Amino acid sequence: MSGTKHVKNPDVILVGSGIMSANLGALLKRLQPDLKIQLYEVTHELAQEASNGWHNAGTGHAGICELSYTPFVGDDGSVDITKAIEIFQEFELSKQFWAHAVSTGMVDQPRDFINPVPHISFVHGQQQVDFLTSRYKGMSAHHFFRDMEFTTDPATIRSWAPLLIEGREDMPVAATKMVAGTDVNFGAISQKLIAWLGQQEGCGVATSHRVIDLEESSSGGWEVRIKDLQTNRVMTNSAKFVFVGAGGGSLPLLQKSKIAESKGFGGFPIGGQWLVCDKPEIVAKHQAKVYGQALDEAPTMAVPHLDTRIIDGKKSLLFGPFAAWTTKFLHEGGSWTDLPRSLKLDNLGTLIKVGLTNLPLVKYLVKQGTQSMASRMRLLRTYYPEANLDDWKLEDAGIRVQAIKKEDGEAGIVHFGTEVVTNADKSIAALLGASPGASVSVSIMLELIATCMPQLLDMPPSDTTIETLIPTYRENLLPAEAADRYFRLSEAANQLLGLL
Numbered sequence: 001m002s003g004t005k006h007v008k009n010p011d012v013i014l015v016g017s018g019i020m021s022a023n024l025g026a027l028l029k030r031l032q033p034d035l036k037i038q039l040y041e042v043t044h045e046l047a048q049e050a051s052n053g054w055h056n057a058g059t060g061h062a063g064i065c066e067l068s069y070t071p072f073v074g075d076d077g078s079v080d081i082t083k084a085i086e087i088f089q090e091f092e093l094s095k096q097f098w099a100h101a102v103s104t105g106m107v108d109q110p111r112d113f114i115n116p117v118p119h120i121s122f123v124h125g126q127q128q129v130d131f132l133t134s135r136y137k138g139m140s141a142h143h144f145f146r147d148m149e150f151t152t153d154p155a156t157i158r159s160w161a162p163l164l165i166e167g168r169e170d171m172p173v174a175a176t177k178m179v180a181g182t183d184v185n186f187g188a189i190s191q192k193l194i195a196w197l198g199q200q201e202g203c204g205v206a207t208s209h210r211v212i213d214l215e216e217s218s219s220g221g222w223e224v225r226i227k228d229l230q231t232n233r234v235m236t237n238s239a240k241f242v243f244v245g246a247g248g249g250s251l252p253l254l255q256k257s258k259i260a261e262s263k264g265f266g267g268f269p270i271g272g273q274w275l276v277c278d279k280p281e282i283v284a285k286h287q288a289k290v291y292g293q294a295l296d297e298a299p300t301m302a303v304p305h306l307d308t309r310i311i312d313g314k315k316s317l318l319f320g321p322f323a324a325w326t327t328k329f330l331h332e333g334g335s336w337t338d339l340p341r342s343l344k345l346d347n348l349g350t351l352i353k354v355g356l357t358n359l360p361l362v363k364y365l366v367k368q369g370t371q372s373m374a375s376r377m378r379l380l381r382t383y384y385p386e387a388n389l390d391d392w393k394l395e396d397a398g399i400r401v402q403a404i405k406k407e408d409g410e411a412g413i414v415h416f417g418t419e420v421v422t423n424a425d426k427s428i429a430a431l432l433g434a435s436p437g438a439s440v441s442v443s444i445m446l447e448l449i450a451t452c453m454p455q456l457l458d459m460p461p462s463d464t465t466i467e468t469l470i471p472t473y474r475e476n477l478l479p480a481e482a483a484d485r486y487f488r489l490s491e492a493a494n495q496l497l498g499l500l
């Protein structure tokens, strides 16, 4: 979908049409129906960068299968499940809001953007089997993960995901499985939410429009300069609030805003690639997202997984991601000069320091990006021993620009998640970083609203208050006493999303 509708001097300008802007725009318009909102997107179609179906893995991250969310703690071999629980609860908020969008006709056909796909963790070797055993013990005790299954029996794993076992030499293996996992096409839900937004009174969506500059206005709010890429005409629009949801393009725009809070931030891009298989007889044999352990220096977001993907109604298999060295910040509209041009006096020292303290990572990225197809296949065969080179092709994934800030000098860059940067009067917010990402986008945008427009979350009861949109927004579903309410609401959302 593309568009050229313009609203002059709206209340809110959204930069970018990815999952973050899509959720924010839809949430804001529901919470305050008379709000005027204008969205600008540089590409011709909506959501073609990181949120595009093929540019990310489409895992509805809920902490079920990602082993990096549950590190070992203590000498007794127990694992810490705090992070997994947190992500699970945040993904529930996304599902509740999208279910509300379906139930009110904002979006149709949930099958276009969310599908049930079991989430499996799979390990081999005794040490990893011990880890998974301990992880299962910790997780299955919580009601969120009550339905998790565990096995060390190869025959059971074969019944869950035959490709993992066929042709595998005899070794200790273990797996957990939860049927309630999902595959999400974040690009499709972004497009649907933005299409809805664009049809609302007082709202406009303009594609092929690049935001080129932002200036704080003396009367409050922001003057935004936009270039129409079809006509090369440059125009100005103003708004009381601007959200820079430009993905990899956020850092350069944040720097242009010149707000004090932007100083010291830098960006470190990590590209990605997948192996993709479309061969029907192989695709039909696998119905799961299978995550394993991180390898060597691999950053946590590059832990490989063997995934069922459902994009545009078609099922495929995807394996990866393989990380790659790049200096571009955007896959579609990026340039090789993005990284050098982001270097400023206020972030140069931090970036050099971070680069020097992360040389193994830089070496890893270069090695990953330049490896042969044979070496990629070797890694795939640790998951799918009988994989055949002829059945797989290499495709580009999206680019993650990891945000780096001053204090990160020693800590390293790869564990740094998303960061919402706002100015003192809360008239601008920019989202930097990309992990854990799209799955928890609703939760991130709710935090942004709580910071910049808290009054919208405190409206008198109506059919557009936050509790109507997201019933458990203010609730803690963690304690055992909340289990019944969680199961009830989760089932209702899953039903609306066609997941049951």
Ligand SMILES: Cc1cc2nc3c(=O)[nH]c(=O)nc-3n(C[C@H](O)[C@H](O)[C@H](O)COP(=O)(O)OP(=O)(O)OC[C@H]3O[C@@H](n4cnc5c(N)ncnc54)[C@H](O)[C@@H]3O)c2cc1C
Residues within 6 Å of the ligand: 015, 016, 017, 018, 019, 020, 021, 040, 041, 042, 043, 046, 047, 048, 049, 050, 051, 052, 055, 056, 057, 058, 059, 060, 061, 186, 209, 210, 211, 212, 245, 246, 247, 248, 249, 250, 253, 272, 321, 330, 332, 333, 397, 398, 399, 400, 431, 433, 434, 435, 436, 437, 438, 439, 440
């Ligand atoms: C390889 C990989 C795998 C991933 N896997 C998962 C996963 O399995 N699950 C998950 O939850 N998350 C995953 N993620 C993360 C997820 O994709 C991102 O967190 C999410 O898509 C970011 O959304 P966004 O809206 O911030 O950015 P984007 O989707 O990148 O959207 C930004 C938009 O802004 C536009 N733009 C940029 N500059 C300008 C400008 N100057 N003017 C106007 N428009 C502009 C861009 O064209 C783009 O459309 C993955 C990411 C990658 C790279």
